[in-house]
Amino acid sequence: MAGNWLLAWRNIWRQPRRTVLTMLAIAFGAALLVFSIGLQLGQYDLMIQNAVRLYQGLFQVQQQGYHDDAKIRTSIPGIELLARKLRQQSGLDSIAARANGFALISSAKRTYGSLVVGVQPEYEKYVSTLPGVIKQGRYLSSDNAHELVIGESLARNMKIKPGDEITLMGSGRDGSIAASIIPVVGIYASGSRELDRQLVQMPLAAFQDIFSMQDHGHAIVIYHEDVKQQSQLHAVFKDLIADQQQLVVLSWDEIQPGVKQMIELDYSSGWLMYIVLVAVIVFSILNTFLMSVLERTREFGIMLALGYTPYNIGRLVMQEAFILTSIALIAGTLIGLGVNYYFYIYGLTFSGMDEIARMYNMPAVIRPQISPDSVLIGPGIIFLFTLLAALYPASRIRKLEPVEAMNHI
Template identity: 30%
Template sequence: MMFLKLAWLNIWRNRRRTLITVASVFFAVLLAITFRSVTDGVYENMIHNVVSYSSGYLQIHKKGYWDEQSIDNSFEADEQLSKKLLNNPKITYLMPRLETFALSSFADKTKGVMVLGIDPVSEKEVNRLNEKIIEGQYFESNNVDHILIGSGLAEQLNTKVNDTLVLIGQGYHASSAAGKFKIDGILKLGSPELNSNVIYMPLQASQYLYGAENRLTSLSIMLGKTSDLESSKRAVENTIDIEAYEVMTWKQMMPEMDQFIEADSAGHYIIIGILYFIISFGLFGTLLMMTFERNREFGILIAIGMKKRLLAYVVLLESIMISLMGCLMGVLAGILIVHLFTENPVQFSGSLREVYEDYGFEPIIYFSGHIRIFITQTLIILVLAILLALYPGFKILRLKPVDAINS
């Protein structure tokens, strides 16, 4: 306790030196937290955007469906199952879908398309599908003969809002599926491939068209952006009959996107490694300055009888205290900045916005507020600061009192 008190009094004997060192640690922590928050936020948002339009974070489907994605491998919708799943606090939305293919026709043009039977309400809440409409309007659940199509598909078929599209396909158990549908709206989606091939229709309309009343090909599950994927998957598997159903994560269904993120993350690790290297030099510079400024003081203390190891211990405690103060202040500032930009994401405009949209990315920079970012970055900077603080102690152990006093 005596050494702690002595160390605390020592650090405030020279306020300017202490504040400079605290500021070095503070900016190091703040910079590391902000950088990591941005990179994680961008990945989380990219994953959320992709999975909300396609697979969901988790997907329940009939066993064997993923190997043979046919409407014949659909399953009957179960309200009791949905209620059980929604009791899990990590699950935010369930998105029932009937996904199959058809031949679309307008005038003298035809094209193979993917038909997605959706719940208009949940799609509107999860991925704001209604905001993607560039012409026309969003449909309602009771619009049984109305559809939405991608702008790329509308161009290829030369159709516009209120035109009637003919769809022909194969229904459940080889029944025929044919119908005429009015185009309520034209969508511009982030994915160019999806934009040129997709047709959305209300779930009940798609079930009626394909003779698959009350049947689904998949039940997509949306989680919080920072939820643990594997633990959520295990929780879902404990809720369902795994003999009849299969649960897959988005990583299993879209391994190419997972590999892209892993490869891109490697580049970010190099950048943050360089950042830590620069931070280490900044911290070392302030500690070096502190050591040389106090050289005479250390020499006098050793000369009057203080043991070198005890003096090194006190100086180490001083460095730890200063580092803890800087880390605490950096975390508090990091929380404020991350919260500010989480509530008000950075939105691009002008030509930069167009570039992002052309490549299928949302022109917004999101920040991640996951607690692991604050804990990990703070611990890394704190460990770096403590390791660098060993230098003054090493210097003291090799100090010659006479040379130090006369320096």
């Protein structure tokens, strides 16, 4: 078979200019796909990272059923102890306990419904960017302080500023009325309209006191910067709470399915563009292969006369397609990978992105993802469709009759 590969290799260089142009088209397409897919996946990484970093964490330990029906009574007893145990056993500092409740909060002029969250200020800064985006005043000072921070939109709607007091009224865990007057010490601007409009944070101990929670809470938020380690970490934390069967470890995509769905939708629409690109490449290659087969019809007739079968010749054409495509794809993939690597090291930024990122305490650059998926999917699809395209001219050979072929001009 070495001889056939040699013949195939020499055949592709019969028309060097055409071969080089075809290879360039494939290589350019492959490089573009590797870069685009890498960038797209990198953007998704950033989106996930931002979603995870902003507030929800990579995982949350909750009572079973709490995520679907967030009742204040569906709580975890001894939540601070459990959070401490998880920190110690996992070696991660970025683990914080929270308690959630719904309440009406009123200023002198207005009343709004809001989500009140009790947090551990000491650890919250490790799991969320909120403590870092205080625009006025300051963040919560300690676990026991009787104070709260409030979102920028909510503060504007309620017409309050740091130093003002608000009245909070809700329902405690035991069914009692949870009511308190608490000073606002800070106003945050997270960039998330949803959070800025309705989320209020206060120290966990104060929350437990007001909402009659005793030592209960609702979620232990776990953050880790490497989303790719999600499945390993999930297994670790599942193992650490294995003795408490009523608890579950939810990952970010279970907590925020909307982000995942948005990514999936964007990924699908991105593929529409890629399919068009692959189609353009494949048609240009099909043209090359077809030309190359048609101009050799007479030669194929001679080969048939000498005892080659149409299958032998068809295989030769497929080998030519394989060699040409492989060389071009390897070159294109390496170029694409090189570009991705450059931007992975130095980052890619757009005008204005710096400012927005600084404002919301988020990374200012996009880094293309370098992974088997980002590197191999695009070239793999081109490779597959190119070989499929080569099947057409190869299949035409099946119909060749030696005499007709040899008389072909």
